[in-house]
């Protein structure tokens with residue numbers, strides 16, 4: 001082991017000047033580090049937003065809806081309203097309640113002979129605010145319906161009573177709220193033929209099915225969970241196994257390679273340090289500090305970008321972790337790619353200038 | 354610091370650069386190391402600074418003529434390399450500062466030493482300039498200043514006047530003479546001006562290559 005008089009603080013000063021100094025040869029590398037850091041976190045944000053869009057689409061299609069009904073179509077079951085509505089309070093459940101079809105009804109000025117159903121307010125929360133929901137398909141399209149969806153309006157039922165109505169936002173098809181008139185359940189409705197559960201997005205409907213089914217109080221035929229819509233591909237699984245998730249590490253390897261190349265272009269500078277009495281250990285420390293400064297910049301930029309875009313991620317720790325992994329791989333790889341410069345004979349390095 | 358080379362043999366694979374070579378370098382003197390190209394001057398300097406191991410023989414450094422010998426080590430030597438190696442993107446001052454910091458000086462003291470050394474080689478007015486904007490001769494003087502600022506007692510200069518004009522060669526010869534007393538200086542050179550300025554000369558001859 002060789003020793004010289006370099007103090008660590010002065011080597012750090014030297015590294016800072018070599019990287020950040022006016023006209024430094026390492027500035028392009030620093031620019032690459034900033035781009036890689038910001039790029040890594042932005043790319044993860046972009047992919048997460050895409051995942052969210054896909055999930056939102058699946059949600060509307062009914063991927064997260066479970067319908068409990070009799071195993072036999074000819075003999076309906078009687079599911080207790082209380083047991084079905086109490087599922088709404090359970091972990092991973094957004095809405096749950098009875099959904100019972102009733103006979104067609106007339107509603108002015110919307111139309112006559114409209115398909116109608118009654119639902120628990122725990123399943124369709126708007127029903128605690130208004131008397132009736134009018135599916136956007138029935139309400140017609142155009143500016144008028146767009147206006148209506150914003151606020152409640154009045155309609156006349158067949159017996160000339162008036163009621164407050166609202167056009168609900170799009171719901172999973174299984175709830176039928178898009179193309180039906182939906183009314184609250186009557187106090188007398190203590191049971192119904194089907195109980196609908198809307199799970200939180202990203203939960204696993206297959207697993208939740210049996211769990212909630214066991215909590216239902218049923219008379220008559222036994223019930224089973226059916227899923228009105230099953231996606232052919234699982235976007236979460238696709239997301240978790242996407243090749244793009246390796247981008248930060250790919251960037252780190254590119255960075256490490258670029259660090260190695262940049263250091264090689266500075267071989268004669270390493271010779272200057274060595275020939276003026278700087279030990280191998282100190283040159284290695286200097287190279288390590290320079291590489292850490294550059295890789296650290298990449299990591300820091302990844303963290304900063306992750307903070308700025310924090311609302312876009314499933315969990316901000318994901319881009320932060322990838323950013324730090326990128327910095328680590330960059331630093332270690334970059335150092336491996338430059339180590340030989342500290343170890344080679346300086347009189348040889350001095351020649352290839 | 355005096356230097357004794359005894360019965361030294363240096364090889365690169367099958368090539369023997371020199372064998373059975375002995376020489377003495379006087380403390381506080383400038384010794385010119387002369388010999389034809391390829392005779393092994395640079396290789397001997399590398400061996401005497403511990404960068405290059407010998408195949409056989411010994412190299413001993415002594416602080417006093419009858420003191421205990423120490424082995425060559427890169428940390429004991431300030432080397433003025435052949436050619437114009439420098440930290441091209443750093444200032445002239447920084448280029449010299451590294452030698453003083455490497456010798457263990459504090460920043461303030463190192464700056465003083467570097468400025469003095471640059472003044473001595475006539476570059477006091479170029480401290481803030483980027484090194485790559487200097488001429489070859491000026492860079493040779495920066496390398497010399499680096500050796501001065503290190504405060505090392507051994508200075509090895511490898512062809513410090515290569516590619517220099519007569520005026521710059523004279524200047525370097527002058528600087529080396531002024532340094533003697535402070536340090537033991539070995540100058541590998543083909544230049545008669547530098548040889549004349551030295552106190553002594555050690556001759557190397559070209560070996561028969563590829564021992565049978």
Ligand SMILES: Nc1ncnc2c1ncn2[C@@H]1O[C@H](COP(=O)(O)OP(=O)(O)OP(=O)(O)O)[C@@H](O)[C@H]1O
Pocket residue numbers: 348365368370388389390391392393394395396397
């Ligand atoms: N790293 C090396 N590997 C193999 N051979 C080498 C190496 N360095 C030097 N040599 C050989 O050793 C011999 C002596 O080289 P050296 O550079 O010591 O000569 P020199 O006396 O300094 O010559 P010059 O006056 O041209 O500078 C040359 O033949 C050279 O080819």
Ligand SMILES: [Mg+2]
Pocket residue numbers: 394395396435511541
């Ligand atoms: Mg030579």
